[in-house]
Amino acid sequence: MTNQNSDFDSIIAQSPKMKKVVEQTKKFAMLDAPLLIQGETGTGKDIFAKACHQFSFRRDHKFVAVNCSGLPEDEAESEMFGYHRVGSESIGFFEYANGGTVLLDNVSDLSLEMQAKLLRFLNDGVFRRVGEDQEIQVDVRVICTSQTPLNQLVEEGKVREDLYHRLNVLSITLPPLRERKEDFIPLVAYFIAQISLQLGIVPPVYTDKFIHHLQHYYWAGNLRELYNVLYRACTLSNGTLQVEELDLPQDESTFLSLGSTENMSLDEMVSHFEAALLREFYAEYPSTRKLAQRLGVSHTAIANKLRQYEINKE
Known part of the structure; x- marks a missing residue:
């Protein structure tokens, strides 16, 4: 993870998946076509968007981040276009950012009418x-983010198919923290240094056992949840971080901690719980047909869900 003013060089990426994503994103950053960044909550989509802007020739122009979830439906067009x-x-944020970059966070939360515009x-x-009636032309790089894969939202009727195909030309998917085990050592060191500075304490020490425990937790809230958990542990520490101070649920594959739900929507929490249930049942019913029969849904639906949550046979 990185702070708001940093670039790709400050993004911790020692795991193969993160290295690949960073290198791919650097190439996309230099282009003008729309960029789609997908990934679970807390994976750093906004950080990658900002890094793209800083890495591009637009770095000296404005970077405007817009939370589409917070745009009132009756004012969205005025906010966007003026x-x-x-x-x-009044001018809209596209006109305001002329020459620069506009980040549309949670783009799927725009109404279908606004998606068409x-x-x-x-x-x-x-x-x-x-x-x-006068047409206005501006030069803006548009970056969109989504926590749920847009192709799934197209099937659900929440995203226009033509918009999806327009955005899916340049797209990256940020890996969840649980798939970045090689990044835990530098991430924990980075977060603890940040937190200790904020709290005005000497950075506490920790053991390999402590790191190992973190590496085997599910982390539904990803980087955001890791930071929150470490913050709590640092405030309780007497100089050494203990596993017991992490206060993680015992069955981390199913339950959500408060830290992980802080910025999660209901849909995200439901998706996490659905994925956890599918993992449990898939272990007991190790074929898509048996699993579909047990859960009372179609074989195709189960296959799509397993693919969506990247659930494979152990």
Whole structure:
């Protein structure tokens, strides 16, 4: 993980999956086409988006991050493209960021109508302010993020298929923390240094057993959850970090800690629990057909779910 003002060189990536993603993203950063960054909550999608901006020729221009979940549906178009009314007018964030980069966080939370307007802008770079007929053209790199794979949201009718195909040209998926075991040692050292500085304490020491325990936890909240757990442990520490101070659920494959749910939506928590249940049942019913029969759903649905959550036979 990295701080807000850092670049790719400060992203901890010793695991093969992270190394590959960083190298791929560096290549994408230099292009103008829309970029799609997917990954679970807390995996650092916003950090990668910011790093892309800093790595590109647009680094001296604005970087505007927009949380699509927080855009009121009746104001989304005005916020995005601006408006002109009698006696007042305002520019939208695309116009404001001209020459720079716009990050659309949780792009799937835009209404289908707004997705259509976004698609038109992505295709030709022009838009109209609300209340105006004049077309405005701007030069903006658009980066979109999604916690749920967009192809799944297309099947659910929540994302336009044409927008998905437009965004899926340049796309990366950030690996979850549980698939980055080689990164735990430098990540823990980095977080503890940060936390100790913030708390004004001498950085506590810890053992290999402590790291091993962290490596074998599920981490539904990924980097964000790891930071929160370490913060709590550091506040309780008498100089040495103990496994008992982590306060992690005993059955970490199923239960969510408070730290992991802090910034998770209901859909994300349901997805985590669904994945945990599928892992348990798949161990007991080790074929997709048996599993589908046990859970009362179609074979195709189960196959799609196992693929979505990357659940394989042990």
